[in-house]
Amino acid sequence: TPFTDAIRTASQAHVKPEGKKFSYGTAGFRMKAELLESVIFRVGLLAAIRSRKLGGKTIGVMITASHNPPEDNGVKLVDPMGEMLEGSWEKYGTQLANAETEDDLVEAFAQICEEQKINNETAANVVYARDTRPSGPLLVRALESGLSAVGANSVDYNILTTPQLHYIVRCLNSDGLYGTPSEAGYYEKLATAFIKLMENKAALGPVTVDCANGVGGPSLRKLAEYIPKEVLEFNIVNDDVDSPAKLNHQCGADFVKTQQKLPPGLEVTPLGRYASLDGDADRIVYYFTAQDGTFHLLDGDKIASLAASFLGDLAKAAGLGNIKVGVVQTAYANGASTAFIEKSLRLPVSVTATGVKHLHHEAATKYDIGVYFEANGHGTVLFNSNCLYLIQKGHEPKSPAEATALEYLRSLTDLINQAVGDALSDLLFVEVALAHKSWSVNEWSGLYTDLPNRLVRVEVEDRTIFQTTDAERKLISPPGIQELIDACVGKYKQGRSFARASGTEDAVRVYAEAASKGEADILAYKVAEVVA
Ligand code: NG1
Ligand code: ZN
Structure with missing residues (x-):
């Protein structure tokens, strides 16, 4: 290729740690930041190839390690419509990252081309951003060095949340139809839709947002400037991005979801609304304390249930009774949420493998309005082209009430990030749903009661032997294990349990739920023993 010499020379400044094996997984590349420099340099090469393959469409590169500790970092590619990199290309990322020498690297590059x-x-166009981690600037330089070695045009968007970069990539590839490709364009689009949706709705009182001391803090502060206090007041906490050690430490969405408790130091008023973002602001969970002080989590499943209920009602009110509204979950969704959506809301639920790309694909292809959320709070709502057509012009409203509902749906398609799960967009969406239903957190929480559950991490010699089927709910290998798990599950009322290899950590995860907390714990440990 014409870039052989340039790649060879530039690569010498970003040497691969000898013998280290890298793999582009569900979350891209993610590890201790000091191991990442060569990987990110090579991701620059891959981004350029991907853009050229797509005729010069703009590709995004996001440098973040999300909810992981401050000393970690990571990198992910964003495809033109703001989606995750197409799965079949992940292997090229792995191939480039693992090329041992400069010769191997230029050869791998040529082979992929x-x-x-x-x-x-063909022109290659790439945009990139990073979160607030201290390792970010150095890694950005490695990326730039890779991009320039292969002649890519690039634009640095500096510090953004992950979903903001996805938004910008989608804007850049949509001829101005999705929005203005800038950080300000993002805030304007969300705030305009939000203010419209909150017109004539009673104020809810302030929402407190724990920003995990990550990039969500400064971004939410900027977003809040576009929203009058009378419409919604934000109380922003844990937004210290100048003390790296605080990032994701004892705060944030992952902490609250896994520990099922308040972030220490958070002052709470009973029945107030509280939310936590993760380190790159693509996940959100809500929670509150009751009058008696007990903690209640409103996780991704509760958000999905609220969203499905709200959107299902709105579609009917708009006279769009034939629109197919559905929910996509993973095996980690609480069984009570699935039962609620199917039995009370009478809406279909699909289950996919873990990893947002699977949920996103299912929601986009199976439903007109597809709500998808992982239990950990990553998700969004997708409106397909049939639905967008009906909402925008295809459906003639038959009454003023239908016209109003249609108008709401139109604003919601602007409010909800269509590219990827987005904590800031989801935050505003939840606030809208609660305001329209005139619900407090109590009423939202009361949609259903979570089944007690337990998630256990099991260290095993080789997690790759754990192969699953049925959206990861059943093991097909090692042989005989699934039968043992089934036997354990059979002993517990409302018992459900499964084991699968993590896609992001070197471990097997065991999930269990049952009628009582004690039983869920025992079931999880019994299944963990079977797996270990
Ligand atoms: P793994 O490590 O494959 O279980 C975790 C989360 C996923 C998803 C990915 C990507 C759980 C049980 N798993 O996947 O939901 O968020 O990380 O970040 O929470
Ligand atoms: Zn994240």
């Missing part, structure tokens, strides 16, 4: 029939004269 040949396999994908890349015309290296």
Whole structure:
């Protein structure tokens, strides 16, 4: 390729740690930041190839390690419509990252270009951003060095939340139809839709948002400037991005979801609304304390249930009774949420493998309005083209009430990030749903009661032997294990349990739920023993 010499020279400044094996997984590349420099340099090469393959469409590169500790970092590619990199290309990321020498690297680059029939004269366009981690600037330089070695045009968007970069990528590839491709354009689009949706709705009182001391803090502060206090007041906490050690430490969405408790130091008023973002602001969970002080979590499943209920009602009110509203979950969704959506809301639920790309794909292809959320709070709502057509012009409202509901739906398609799960967009969406239903957190929480559950991490010699089927709910290998798990589950009322290899950590995860907390714990430990 014309870039052989440039790649070879530039690569010498970003040497691969010898013998280290890298893999582009569900979350891209993620590890201790000091191991990442060569990987990110090579991701620059991959981003350029991907852009050329797609005729010069803009590709995004996000440098973040989300909810992981401050000393970690990571990198992910964003495809033109703001989606995760197409799965079949992940192997190229792995291939480039693992090339041991400069010779191996130029050869791998040439091989991928040949396999994908890349015309290296085509322009390559790449945009990138990073979260607030201290390792970010150095890694950005490695990325820039990779991009320039292969002649890519690039724009640095500096510090953004992950979903903001996804938004910008989608804007850049949508001829101005999705929005203005800038950080300010993002705030304006969300705030305009939000203010419209909150017109004539009673104020809810302030919402307190724990920003995990990550990039969500400064971003939410800027967003809040576009929203009058009378419409919604934000109480922003844990937004110290100048003390790296505080990032995701004893705060944030992952802490609250896994520990099922308040972030220490948070002052709470009973029945107030509290939310926590993760370190790159693509996940959110809500929670509150009752009058008696007990903690109640409103996780991704509760958000999905609220969203499905609200949107299902709105579609009917708009006279769009034939629109197919559905919910996509993973095996980690609480069984009580699935039962609520199917039996009380009478809406279909699909279950996919873990990893947002699977949920996103299912929601986009199976439903007109597809609500998808992981239990940990990552998710969004997708409106397909049929639905967008009906909402925008295809459906003639038959009454003023239908016209109003249609108008609401139109604003919701602007409020809800169509590219990826987005904590800031989800935050505003939840506030709208509660305001429209005139619900307090109590009423939202009361949609259903979570089944007690337990998640256990099991260290095993080789997690790759754990192969699953049925959306990861059943093991097909090692042989005989699933039968043992079934036997354990059979002993517990409302028991459900499964084991699968984590896609992001070197471990097997065991999930169990049952009628009581004690039983869920015992079931989880019994199944963990079977797996270990
Ligand atoms: P793994 O490590 O494959 O279980 C975790 C989360 C996923 C998803 C990914 C990507 C659980 C049980 N798993 O996946 O939901 O968020 O990380 O970040 O929470
Ligand atoms: Zn995240």
